[in-house]
Amino acid sequence: MNSDSESLQHYFLSWLLTDSGNPRDFKRIERKDTHGAENLLQVTTALASSYREAETKLQTFQLGEIPTVQERFQAVLKRRLQCQTESQPPLFPWETQITDYPEYLDEPAVVLVPTWGWAVQQSNLDLPILLPDSIFRQLLDKCQALITSSSLLGPKLIQAVENFFPNEFQTLNNLAGVVLTGATRSKKLKLPPLEGDYADLQLRQQMLLSLLAAKQLLESLTLYVSSTEPLTRQWLTSLGVLNLRVEYQLQGQVGKLWIQGDLPSKGSIKIQGNGSQIKAESSTPGCLSVELGGVQLNQTYTLTIELKEIDQQPLSFAIIPTS
Incomplete structure (x- = not known):
């Protein structure tokens, strides 16, 4: 049997061992003579012979031999693809030819510097x-x-x-x-x-x-708040807007401070002064509030805001109650 017939046999046998596996689904095999002429009779004869031989060999296969043939075929295919990839490496979309890139850059063209949140x-x-x-x-x-x-x-x-x-x-x-x-x-x-x-x-x-x-x-960091009008303040951060609302409620000569903070991330707020401090914290973004009593006019109280997702020191405000 010549080389063309052997090729047809191998092709037909491999096709039979695939999932589709029905020999009658095989419609047509085209072949060109090495001299450029079509030889339909030889192709038909070789096809019939290959079919009979493949059918005979298929009947002699044991059930355990089919996976072995498949594994052999996969190994051959993998090796061929690997050889083709090594000889003709694929290109990135932006490349028109194979380019060698350095393993590292001595001086990166762009240095990313994180922006401080506050x-x-x-x-x-x-x-x-x-x-x-x-x-x-x-x-x-x-x-x-x-x-x-x-x-x-x-x-x-x-x-x-x-x-x-x-x-x-x-x-x-x-x-x-x-x-x-x-x-x-x-x-x-x-x-x-x-x-x-x-x-x-x-x-x-x-x-x-x-x-x-x-x-x-x-x-912006100094909040003068009167007993007649609440004070609001906004501070832009890398996580979003921090909104503050401060109220001073006067009772005689002594009053209290109420502070609400709408935080763009999980964090805490703390008010302290005159030896006292009140703190509230949350594990989710949203509103927190604190209240400090015994507040005196024209005294300075410190409000500290901490955002857990901003890895820097907290932001501090001075609150000064006025009449």
Whole structure:
């Protein structure tokens, strides 16, 4: 039997051993002569011979031999596919040819730096140019440390930014006066357009921008609440908006503070002052409330908000009850 007939036999036998396995479902096998001519008679004769031989061999198979043939076929197919993949590796959708990639990058083109959760609030401030995140974080930390200080706002502004501009006390003092009087957009200051970069500013402009940010932060973190009108405050975080509502209920000369916090994630709120503290926490986002009695007018009480999914220090507010 020639090679073509042997090929037909192997093909037909393999087809018989598949799940479809009905020889009468085999409709047509096409063959081209090696010289380019069709030889239908030889193909038909070879097909009939292959069919009879395959049927005879199939009858001699034991039941345990069929899985062995299938396993052999799968192993051969796997080896052939592996050889084809090694000789012609597949390409990624963006590739037009095989490209060698380094195992690692000495200097990554993009370095992902996580945003500090509380610093997202900067986008809500009225600033002509945003401060770099690292500077804003330090400024926010400093302002939180200053909210319980008895100093006036002017000295607080200077203390908040003086570490950024050493040996510039007099200039900072002059510019702090400008910020307090509201002349932050004077033509003499020549503040750059919104699309400018902090690093490109002149030193005095950086000082002014930092003082302006410190003033707004100190005002946002200091809550003056009267007995006649509740106070609300929002703080934008990387998890969503933190909503606060503060009420001061006066009873004679002594009152109580009631604080409700709508937290964007699980966390806690704590109010403390005069040697007392009350804390509430939750394992889910939503509203928490605390109430502190024995509160006196014009005394400073500290409200601390902690969000468990922001892995940084809590955010602190100063609450000052007024008549």
